Each structure stands twice: as structure tokens, then as C-alpha cells.
Amino acid sequence: MNERSRYKTRQRETLLAYCRTVSGSHFTAGDVCAYFRSQGTAISQSTVYRQLESMVDEGIINKYIIDGNSPACFEYVGADAHEGEVCFHCKCEKCGKLIHLHCDELEEIQSHLLKEHQFKLDPLRTVFYGICDQCR
Amino acid sequence: MNERSRYKTRQRETLLAYCRTVSGSHFTAGDVCAYFRSQGTAISQSTVYRQLESMVDEGIINKYIIDGNSPACFEYVGADAHEGEVCFHCKCEKCGKLIHLHCDELEEIQSHLLKEHQFKLDPLRTVFYGICDQCR
DNA sequence: TTGCGTGCAAAGGTTTTGCATGGCA
DNA sequence: TGCCATGCAAAACCTTTGCACGCAA
Numbered sequence: 001m002n003e004r005s006r007y008k009t010r011q012r013e014t015l016l017a018y019c020r021t022v023s024g025s026h027f028t029a030g031d032v033c034a035y036f037r038s039q040g041t042a043i044s045q046s047t048v049y050r051q052l053e054s055m056v057d058e059g060i061i062n063k064y065i066i067d068g069n070s071p072a073c074f075e076y077v078g079a080d081a082h083e084g085e086v087c088f089h090c091k092c093e094k095c096g097k098l099i100h101l102h103c104d105e106l107e108e109i110q111s112h113l114l115k116e117h118q119f120k121l122d123p124l125r126t127v128f129y130g131i132c133d134q135c136r
Numbered sequence: 137m138n139e140r141s142r143y144k145t146r147q148r149e150t151l152l153a154y155c156r157t158v159s160g161s162h163f164t165a166g167d168v169c170a171y172f173r174s175q176g177t178a179i180s181q182s183t184v185y186r187q188l189e190s191m192v193d194e195g196i197i198n199k200y201i202i203d204g205n206s207p208a209c210f211e212y213v214g215a216d217a218h219e220g221e222v223c224f225h226c227k228c229e230k231c232g233k234l235i236h237l238h239c240d241e242l243e244e245i246q247s248h249l250l251k252e253h254q255f256k257l258d259p260l261r262t263v264f265y266g267i268c269d270q271c272r
Numbered sequence: 273t274t275g276c277g278t279g280c281a282a283a284g285g286t287t288t289t290g291c292a293t294g295g296c297a
Numbered sequence: 298t299g300c301c302a303t304g305c306a307a308a309a310c311c312t313t314t315g316c317a318c319g320c321a322a
Contacts, residue, residue, distance in 0.1 A: 007296050007301060029286080044304045049287065051302090065204040066261075069312070071286060072204050090255050099255065105248055112241055118269035119226045119235065129261035133254035143321050145277060165311080180279045185312065187277090205287065207311060278319070288309070295302075 006054070011043045015051050019061060019076040026064065026073040026096055064127060066093055088123055092132035099132065142190070147179045151187050155197060155212035162200070162236065164207040198222055202234060202263055209234070222259040228268035235268065 006012070018032060029048050036043045052074055055061045064073040075098065088106050090099040113119045142148070154168060165184050172179045188210055191197045200209040202225060211223070224242045226235040249255045 009296070009302060011303070042304095046288080046305080047303055065201060068201040068204060068208050069285080090249070090253070090257075092255075093258060093261065099253070101253060103252070105252070106245070109242070109245060113226070113264065113266070116239070116241070117226070117235070117237060118272075119264070119266050120268075120272060121226075121264055121266040122229060125229065125265035126263070128249065128255070128257055130249070130255050130257040132256075136254075136256060143277060145321075147278070178279095182280080182313080183278055205310080274322090276319105276321085278317105280316095282314085284311105284313070286310085289307085291305095293303080293305105296300090297298100 011047050012051055014041055014043065015048065015055075016060075019055075019074075023076045023078075026075045026098075028071040028073055030071055059124065062089075062125075062127075064091055066091075066096070066129070088126070088128065090128045090130060090132070092135055093129055094131055094135040097132055147183050148187055150177055150179065151184065152196075155191075155210075159212045159214070162209040162211055162234070164209060166207055198260060200225065200260055202227060211236075224259055224262070224264065226264045226266060226268070228271055229265055230267055230271040233268055 014036070015032065018035060019027075029045070029052060032048050032052075033043070033045050036048075052061065052063075056063045056074075060077065062075045062077055064075065066073060073096070088101045088103065090101060091097070092099070110121045110123070113121050150172070151168065154171060155163075165181070165188060168184050168188075169179070169181050172184075188197065188199070192199045192210075196212070196214065198211045198213055200211065202209060213222075223236045223238045226237065227233070228235070246257045246259070249257050
């Protein structure tokens with residue numbers, strides 16, 4: 001979200017390139033480290049974590065926690081993800097599939113939460129976890 | 137849900153008593169340990185974790201994973217809980233406050249997602265992110 | 273007696289942090 | 298030059314596990 005001024009470092013660019021190559025699927029911090037180690041273009045683990053955190057803040061990637069003891073999953077959504085209409089996400093806990101929904105009924109949740117519970121929902125960060133059609 | 141035969145130990149009974157005293161709110165494994173330590177009625181940390189896990193299996197308490205790096209939250213629902221009775225969570229992105237809701241309207245989301253989108257929502261993992269009353 | 277429950281300590285794995293150095297603007 | 302970013306190692310953190318002993322049934 002915050003278009004904070006950032007330095008354009010080799011590590012950041014390389015990480016962004018990686019994100020784009022796996023666009024559409026998810027990856028963990030460990031995946032990233034392992035990949036770079038195998039490539040020779042090493043990036044330290046701390047930098048990976050710090051850059052991933054920054055990108056989550058910026059809204060370039062999403063962070064999912066499927067299970068408390070497994071590593072967090074990240075997914076590239078791109079820099080232009082925050083334009084246009086509201087979109088809800090469902091994430092399957094089994095196959096990891098991410099489903100995008102445009103649904104009036106779900107949008108009512110927002111006004112309900114706001115009116116009845118004084119809570120302003122952020123659909124960009126909210127993810128519905130569950131089990132998808134095929135996995136049941 | 138499994139009514140497996142269990143031993144009735146001092147630790148289990150004490151833990152159950154604690155759960156009932158905080159009924160309606162959340163607690164972590166650490167909370168439990170700290171409380172017992174302050175009481176003198178010590179229960180080892182492993183036992184706390186093992187008993188909590190058992191109780192989750194039995195359906196006496198629910199386990200919520202709000203955020204991968206914070207400890208898991210538990211909530212007592214009692215032995216006679218209606219099947220599938222859980223609560224929903226709202227997490228404020230600003231102050232980090234966790235609000236938990238028991239709300240019929242939100243429960244309708246579950247059936248809506250199931251019927252219209254073939255998605256079986258998991259309220260134990262799903263967290264609504266947004267901005268709370270006081271932070272707005 | 274049987275074998276589950278407990279306690280202790282140590283391991284496990286992911287993520288964060290302190291501090292000196294490097295590099296972008 | 299002024300900061301932010303990086304790298305390394307160590308720490309922090311929650312949770313699980315191995316093993317011997319205790320205790321409920």
C-alpha cells in the first residue's frame with residue numbers, strides 16, 4: 001500500500017523476478033532461499049524475510065498462514081493489484097488453490113460488520129480459509 | 137468429538153477448571169502455564185500442550201491460528217457445545233486487537249459460500265482483517 | 273497389572289534481531 | 298554524504314518429542 005521510497009537493490013530485483021516466475025502459485029521463505037542457493041545468486045535469509053515483509057506491506061505479495069507450525073506461504077499478486085473493484089479470496093487449505101470471488105452477498109458482510117460491529121473490513125487482506133469443491 | 141476413554145488426572149481437571157473460569161475469552165498455552173505457575177499448582181508445559189491438543193480433538197475447546205508467529209489461541213466451548221459452534225474473528229490491522237464474534241449473520245456466510253461457491257469455510261482459520269472502532 | 277499421563281530437558285523449525293559493513297541515491 | 302539494505306550469527310519463539318517415572322483404572 002505504502003509507496004514508500006525504496007532502494008533498488010540487486011536482492012530486491014532478483015527476488016521480484018523470482019516472484020513473477022512462480023506467479024500463480026505459492027512459495028515459502030525457505031523455497032526462496034533454497035532456490036537462490038541452487039542458483040548461486042545467494043541472498044541471505046534475513047534479507048529474504050525482510051524483503052518479503054516489505055512487499056507484503058506494499059501489497060505486492062500476499063502472505064498466507066495455512067497452519068501455525070508450517071512456514072508461511074507467499075503469493076505474488078503484482079503491483080497493480082489494488083485497482084478496480086473489490087474482490088474476495090478463498091484459499092483451500094488442502095490444495096492451496098486460491099479462488100477469487102466477486103459476489104454481492106459477500107459485500108454485504110462489509111456493511112454488516114461496519115454497522116453492527118463497528119469494524120471496517122479490509123477485503124484486500126482478508127482471506128477465507130476452507131476446503132474447496134474438488135478437495136471435498 | 138471422540139469420546140475416547142481418558143484418565144481423570146489432577147492436571148486435566150485443573151486445566152478444565154481454568155478453561156471454565158476464562159470461558160468466553162481467549163487464552164494461549166503460555167497463559168495457562170503462567171497462571172499455574174503463579175498459583176503454585178504447577179503443570180508442566182508439555183502436559184498443557186498435550187491436554188489442549190486432546191481437548192481440541194474432543195471438541196471441548198477450539199484452537200485458532202490468528203497469525204503465524206503469535207501463539208495459538210484457545211477457547212473453551214464446553215462438552216455440550218452445539219456441533220460446529222465456533223466464533224469468528226476480526227483483527228485490527230492498526231492496534232492488533234482481536235475481536236471475536238458470535239453472530240448469526242456471519243454464520244450465514246458459511247452456508248452461502250457452501251451453496252453458491254462450493255466452498256466449505258473454516259472459521260478456525262479465517263480472520264477478518266480491518267480497522268476497529270477505536271482506531272478509526 | 274497395564275499402559276496412558278506426566279515432567280523434564282532438549283530438540284525442532286521458523287522467524288526475528290544486533291551489529292558492522294556495503295551500496296543506492 | 299546520509300541512510301537504508303544486507304549478511305552473518307545468534308537469539309527468540311512456540312511447539313513437539315524422547316525417555317523414565319508415576320498413577321488411574
